Amino acid sequence: MIGVGPFSVQVVAVFAAVLLAWMVARLVAKRLPDSPYKATGGMLLDAVFLGGVVARLGYIAQWWEEYAQSPMSMIFIGDQGFSLWVGVLAALAFIWWRTRSIRALRRPLLMGVTAGLLAWSAAVGVLGLLQRSAPPLPALTLATLDEKPVVLNSYTGRPVVLNLWASWCPPCRREMPVFEQAQAQYPDISFVMVNQGESAQQARAFLDAENLQLKDVLLDPASKTMQAVASRGLPTTLFFDEHGRLVDTHLGELSMASLKSTVSRRFAPSQQIKTDKE
Template identity: 90%
Template sequence: MISIGPFSVRLVAVFLAVLLAWAVARMVAKRLPDSPYKAASGMLLDAMFVGFVAARIGYIAQWWDEYAQSPMSMIFIGDQGFSWWVGVLAALAFVWWRTRSIRALRRPVLVGVTAGLLAWFAAGGVLDLLQRSAPPLPALTLATLDEKPVVLNSYTGRPVVLNLWASWCPPCRREMPVFEQAQVQYPDIAFVMVNQGESAQQARAFLETQGLQLKDVLLDPASQTMQAVASRGLPTTLFFDEHGRLVDTHLGELSMASLKHTVSRRFAPSQQIKTDKE
């Protein structure tokens, strides 16, 4: 799993793209008469904020049914749910509106936005290439709650959503009902919940206390899986296709909307159609 410290590398890429956009807007504005670089860079940051908010609102609108079931999840931006095309359009519209009476600022701000977008798209392409070369589903021998051995890559043959969790982890606890619901809605996908660093008794007690009915719960008392996938924190969710290839990752809490979004993007439409009919 690609990360920088505790942060997802995609989040770092967004931050760097914004920083580049800010720097480019200032540089272009400095060449103008009276050098309005402070106004240009300030307007760009305002546009980015507007775009960020619009992207979140657009995503919530797209997945309204899921967010309506859990309204508080709308403010948990850690699920990384954003409709970026909505955000880009909102940011451009904001710049166009704000510069209607100060046309001199329009060019540097739009050039900055363009530079940031190009950097972000380029980083996304590089990350996708790196992800395709990531190691496959690990061949680790873990155990069920009944302490029977299971080889992790024995799930290969159908898509796998692998979640690393622990009962002491608050975001892990909050997202558990999402996986419980998802395993019913997507029966052709294996939702494998690998407990990290705890005993069978601890994991079982937590599941029973919470009333959770999860099908594929495995034990990894030595946290081998975290090491194998280079995870830096919990919860971590990894998406593997039917061939055991890593196709997406998520560090932090998942909402039902973000889980469904990733499934719709990364897994075969035939599996989704079958699920939708059910």
């Protein structure tokens, strides 16, 4: 997984894009005659904040059924659930409204937003190229809760959602019911839960205490999987296609909405959600 320190590359790209937008808007406004350029930066940041809130609300509306089942997950923005273009339209509308009496700032602000979007698009493109060249599903020998050996890449042949977790990790514990529900709703996808650094007794005690019925729980007492995928923390979730190729990653807690969104974008329609009619 690619990132800077504890931050994922997506988070770093967002901050870089916002910084570039702010700098471009101020630079262009400063060159205009009699322009109150000092107000430009504040307006740009206000537009970004409003756009972010609306983008989150748009995403919640899109996945309302999932968020309604767990209302507190609406405020956990770490699941990275945002509707980008809904937020962009809201930011542009805000800029248009705020500059109705100072139209000289409209052009610098719009140029700043454009620069930020181009930077974000470029970062997404580079990340996609890096993911396509990422190592495949590791050929590590792990063990089941019954301590029977399992080679991790033996799951190749169907999509795999690989989750790295530990019982001492609060966000890991909170997202476990999401995977329990998902394994029933997506029968054509393997949800492989690889415990990091704990014994079979510790992992089993946690699962029993929480009454979790997870099918593919593996033990990795030496945390070899974290090293193999270059994970920087727990929980980490990686999405591999049926050929064992990495297609997406997520560092931090996943909500059901975020999980379903990634599955719908990354896996084929034949591997989509199982309905009650099936």
